[in-house]
Amino acid sequence: MPTWKSRVAEFKTDKEPEPDQAVEVLCEDHNGTYVLPFLCRLKAGVWMNETTGTTVDATIVGWRTPRDGRRR
Secondary structure (H helix, E strand, C coil): CCCHHHHHCCCECCCCCCCCCCEEEEEEECCEEEECCCCEEEECCEEEECCCCCECCCEEEEEECCCCCCCC
């Protein structure tokens, strides 16, 4: 199992994605870290589900460009 530090190292934590950029997000809760199974977009400081447009109710600690060809 990867350590917290190695898991977070795969994501950007020091800047926001470009406006209109759909990304994978790393979330954290009392159980640890996890990647949401859908792409997200940051709009006006609020993380949104790329497909449904609903607000993501999670603590997001990082983001990265989609892997494995996961695009719109």
